Amino acid sequence: MKNIISICLTVALCAFSVQAKPLKENTMLYLNMNSKAVLGNIQLNNITSFTITQTVQELSSTAKLVVPKAYGKIGQKPILDLLKVGDPVKIDLGYNGVYNQEFEGFISEIEADAPLVINCDDKMWPYKQNNWVKNYPSATLKQVLQEIFSGLNIDCPQVNLGKFEIDNASSYKVIQDLQSDHGLYSRINGNTLKVGLAYDFADLSKVHTYDIRKDVKENDLKYKRKEDMQVRFKAVANLPNGKKKTVTVGSKMPNASEKTLNFAGNFTEAELKEKANAVLAKAVFDGYTGSVTGFGTPVTRCGDCLKFIDEVNPEREGTYMIETVEISYDDNGFARKNTLSYKVY
Incomplete structure (x- = not known):
């Protein structure tokens, strides 16, 4: 990356050495932790701390990094003058000089404090900043996603949305509503937006x-044990005419955990039950x-x-x-x- 300012701290606070638990019997490994964060045009080594959260249940991953006081200035400029919301972020972590990329995204918030705390969103961040007004007389899920997530490959099931409107909403808000209405989860993996049921990931x-x-x-x-898992699913088919069809499968015990599955399509009750049972088979196991x-x-x-x-x-x-x-x-x-x-x- 051009014009990257690379800074290496030597203070003891940031030079970590961690003793791992034995990975093999009678063998103790001593591993030196190392980190590297690139924020805009600045590279910071051995940051005080990172936390990164990734989950299939949410549309985007997040990261929070803490910059120690030693990074108060870079050259003659305060570090806050060199960073801004929207700057690209890459975080690499590892042991003994070997790094793995753990996060890629953008700065979403800068907390002006000491130590400096920087919050980041993954590649979904730009799609939270745009705005769409669209009216589709008849649309498929893939058609909508290809337009509002241009630049990404779309991997999604065949879903007919019928008449579909977007009224002053970001791409992120649109897919958030689709997830809520149709029980579909979404994540950006590399350059692909994958959409499907949680069990498809x-x-x-x-x-x-x-x-x-x-x-x-x-x-x-x-x-x-399978027999101890008291789970049931309420499967809801969102029909093209706006009506809903519902079937329930799984445990009939009153204390059972109940989850809702949303499907889009003109399913018969038997087809809907088959889909719900397929999910139930994955959710209940030894x-x-x-x-x-x-x-x-x-x-x-x-x-x-x-x-x-x-x-x-x-x-x-x-x-x-x-x-x-x-x-x-x-x-x-x-x-x-x-x-x-x-x-x-």
Whole structure:
């Protein structure tokens, strides 16, 4: 990147060295944490702390970074004079001089304080800033998304929206409403906007492995049997004529957790029930629920899959989709908290 000002702190506050828990029996690894953040034309090394949150349930990922007091000025200019909302951001983290890109997006808010706190949104940020007024006599989901998210490849199901209007709304607000009305989740992965049900986001090509007794810092996992999972789904079909059709599948127990699934299309009751049962089959399983916290590597992301190895209870081994990843990087270490969704296999 042109004109990047690179600054390396030598103060002890920002030179982290973390002792990891043993990843293999009788072996203790000492890993030096390293970070690199590029904000606009400034590169900052060894920031005090980062937190990054990625989740399939939300449209965008966020990051918060804390800049230590030592970065009060760059040359003769205060750092605040060199940063502005909308500047591009890249955050790389790693160990022993090896970096992985953890976040790419834009500055969304600058908190003028000491230490300086900078909030960032991912690539969805520019699509929160625009404004659309459109009237479609008849439209498909892909047709609308291709127009309001121009520049991105669109990966979405075939959905007929019928008559569709956008009245002074950003691209982000439009897709937020579509998610609410049709039960569709959306994320920007690279240069592709992927839209679908939450269960469509599992990337089977990216499977990470945790030995549950060696590679895990902490967990709140609970192993549950299929018969103990009291879950039901209310499936709602949003018909082209504006009416709705509803079926319910799953547990009939009064204390069951109930979730709503929205589908767009002229489905028969049998078709709607089939779709709801397909989701139910993924939501009810013998396996783990909850979250597990590992180290900075392997680099897990929401939508990836996490495979557990357990020598003590091999019957409990399995692979799960990761719904949410919360990344923390500070003087307590470098960690990734992975919240599980459904069992893939």
